[in-house]
Amino acid sequence: MVEKKVAYQVGDRQFEGMIVYDDGVKTKRPVIFMQPDWKGVSPDTIAQARTVAGKDYVVLMADMFGAGYGEQPKTREELAAGMRAVHTDLAFTIACGGKAYDTLLAQANSLGVVDAAKKTAIGYCAGGGFVLEQARAGTDFEAVVVLHVTNPNPVVAGTPCNIKGRVLAIHGSADSITPKPMMDEFERELTEAKVDWQVMMFGGAVHSFCDPTANAGATQYDEKLCRKSYKMMQDFFAETR
Numbered sequence: 001m002v003e004k005k006v007a008y009q010v011g012d013r014q015f016e017g018m019i020v021y022d023d024g025v026k027t028k029r030p031v032i033f034m035q036p037d038w039k040g041v042s043p044d045t046i047a048q049a050r051t052v053a054g055k056d057y058v059v060l061m062a063d064m065f066g067a068g069y070g071e072q073p074k075t076r077e078e079l080a081a082g083m084r085a086v087h088t089d090l091a092f093t094i095a096c097g098g099k100a101y102d103t104l105l106a107q108a109n110s111l112g113v114v115d116a117a118k119k120t121a122i123g124y125c126a127g128g129g130f131v132l133e134q135a136r137a138g139t140d141f142e143a144v145v146v147l148h149v150t151n152p153n154p155v156v157a158g159t160p161c162n163i164k165g166r167v168l169a170i171h172g173s174a175d176s177i178t179p180k181p182m183m184d185e186f187e188r189e190l191t192e193a194k195v196d197w198q199v200m201m202f203g204g205a206v207h208s209f210c211d212p213t214a215n216a217g218a219t220q221y222d223e224k225l226c227r228k229s230y231k232m233m234q235d236f237f238a239e240t241r
Contacts, residue, residue: 001050004111007067008103010096016067017041017100019108020049021058028115030237031108033060033101033141035127035134037211038083038150042070044213045124051230052122058114062100064093064130083126083150090133090155097134118142120165120237125150125208128169138162143240145170145233148207150178152186161193168198168236170229172205176218200232 004019018041021029032052036045041063053059063069064086074082086093108114121141123131129151135144136154142165146152149169154161167190171183183199190197202225208214210226 001053003046003050004107006104006107008099010092010099014067015063015065015096015100017063017104018046018049018061019058019104019111020046020053020061021108021113022053022055023113025055028113029056029058030118030120031060031105031114031116032057032237033062033104033119033121033131035062035064035097035121035123035131036070037125037127037208038079039074040065040070040082044211045070047212048124048210052233056234058108060101060104060108062097062104062127062130064096064100064127087126087129087151087155090159093130093133093155094137097130098137098139101134101139118237118240120144120240122147122233123149124210128152129155132163132167133159135163135165135167136161138164141165143168143237145236147210147229148172148175148178150207152178152182153189161189161195163190163193163195166196166198166236166240168200168232170200170232171202172207172209172225173201173203174205175207177207198236202228 002023049059120143128146128149145168208219209222
């Protein structure tokens with residue numbers, strides 16, 4: 001697997017995303033734009049990108065926190081503070097996510113490894129919230145999958161929902177970080193905007209079931225549910241035209 005770092009700049013800040021793909025495959029593959037969780041581009045989230053990419057996709061990992069952020073150890077409090085700084089600044093979320101998407105896609109195109117005819121996106125936890133804000137702003141994702149999304153609702157109330165593609169949310173019924181009322185409101189938003197949406201709810205599952213490092217309390221990895229989630233993602237992307 002190739003893990004190619006790609007630098008970009010937003011304002012006066014430096015960021016470093018990553019392109020992840022299997023260089024043993026010689027045919028062009030669809031792209032998946034990936035917003036990782038609050039750890040940013042870190043060894044843990046790069047491992048997730050490798051799993052998502054497999055032999056079938058090229059993954060474009062966004063950096064929303066700054067170059068080198070994901071390489072430094074942090075407490076949960078520090079991770080939460082970093083996430084809130086992005087989440088509460090909608091203009092930055094859109095600008096940084098957009099710059100990551102455009103820069104990474106252009107670089108992947110120059111490598112000759114992508115079939116850019118189908119553009120899809122995936123977001124984990126906080127990254128799910130970030131990618132949904134990008135989709136609301138009209139980014140041309142044909143399909144978006146969010147896994148145990150942390151912030152499914154618009155940070156700015158009344159934000160128009162200009163989601164162009166289909167949406168699949170895979171969630172846990174016992175998720176106390178993003179409880180059911182937030183998901184109900186998300187469903188209402190998508191329905192009113194006439195988005196083609198699906199929500200898959202795993203009974204009894206808590207937050208972070210696709211994060212192998214989650215192992216306590218409100219967050220818990222579940223290998224079986226994670227494997228099911230990726231299969232659902234693959235099927236959802238494959239049936240998107």
